[in-house]
Amino acid sequence: MRAEDSRGFEDFVSDVQPALLRLAVLLTGDRGHAEDLVQTALLKTYRHWPRVAAAGSPTAYVRRVLVTSHISWRRRLMTTEQVVESPPDRIDPGAVPPDPDEELSAALRSLPPRMRAAVVLRYYADLSEQQTAEVMGCSASTVNTQTTRGLARLRAVLAPPLPSPAAAGHREERG
Secondary structure, three states: OOHHHHHHHHHHHHHHHHHHHHHHHHHHOOHHHHHHHHHHHHHHHHHOHHHHHHHOOHHHHHHHHHHHHHHOHHHHHHOOOOOOOOOOOOOOOOOOOOOHHHHHHHHHHOOOHHHHHHHHHHHHOOOOHHHHHHHHOOOHHHHHHHHHHHHHHHHHHHOOOOOOHHHHHHHHHHO
16 A cells, blocks of 8 residues: 555544444444444455545444444354353342443343444434445345344333332322
8 A cells, every 4th residue: 555545544643533433332232342343344344445435434434344343243242151250249139320321322222233233323313314224235225123122122211110000090099
């Protein structure tokens, strides 16, 4: 690669890496895996940088590589094991109030990878259906379906529990 292409790639990485990392964290649910995913996407982009830069939309290209790498079954198989030195201490879940961001992150992690990618690209990256379809390599109707199902699952997971009918009737008798 020529020196000016290399400098152009370095400048590009400086500009977009924080945004790519935020996107990758939402896709993977883990900062370590997200950093690996960003590095993988940037490496794949670097290999073709002159062509990517000439096409005029390198951010879209890297975003697509990021998403397709995340969705790839090989990548998922590679990242299923978590090695820890010692088991974490257990805490009483009721002792600490849940962090809303952590609840959302956990809910996102519960979605299948393609569904999570569709939701994150549409509502975090603020891409249109068509742009999301291009990034994911599918049709706009698939994006719409994945997004609708993903939002329904998130609502079900994040919705506050409804009062039981017995508790509601008990309140009416008092009033």
